[in-house]
Amino acid sequence: MEPLIFVVRHAEAEHNVIMDFSQRDPPLTLKGFDQASHLAKTFPEPRSISVVLTSPLKRALQTTLKGFSQVLALDSVGEDGQNGAARLLVDRDLQETSDLPCDTGSERNILEELFPNVDLTTLDKDWFVKTGMYAADEEAVILRAKTFRKKLWNIVKSVQSGQSSSSSQKAIVVVTHSAFMQYLSQDMNLNLPQAGWNSFRIKEKPDGEIVLLPT
Secondary structure (H helix, E strand, O other), X not given: OOOEXXXXXXXXXXXXXXXXXXXXXXXXXXXXXXXHHHHHHHOXXXXXXXXXXXXXXXXXXXXXXXXXXXXXXXXXXXXHHHHHOEEEEEOHHHOOOOOOHHHOOOOHHHHHHHOOOOOOOOOXXXXXXXXXXXXXXXXHHHHHHHHHHHHHHHHHHHHHHXXXXXXXXXXXXXXXXXXXXXXXXXXXXXXXXXOOEEEEEEEEOOOOOEEEXXX
């Protein structure tokens, strides 16, 4: 059975409260950490999670680590959920859509200091620069979302290939941002609360396009 895809919005961050969008890469508030802790307690069947993909912005990383700590073995992360550990992948494709300071990520060395147990080698030195596919214009965001859906499709196939027919259903978690998840799901009405989630199936259309379908 194909894995379920859970798209998760990050918990409350400082700019969500003070509405200061000039602060670069703001962290979670205390309420945000509480929301992420609640996510850890209420997320359905966390042991089914095989892979967690997250935006590299601080608020998303903090939500991921607090909300899914029970399944992430950060010192020895397992492959595709083996040995009870979900694989954690940090992916710049999942960053927010705008080029405001609040939606611009931190340098990798700063993130390495803040998150020493997280593998950040997927991030280039200038990963946070908003150019090309990462520019703030809609055409670039649509392309980035399409690129990530294809990547997600390949991850799903990898998880399926390592799963026996009698295995319980696996899940993949995607932690991202309120605007980008609308492009990812191709649903501009998607409006999740902080630390909220929706579940999807991933499908390949006859023309080869990869889409997410709500369950």
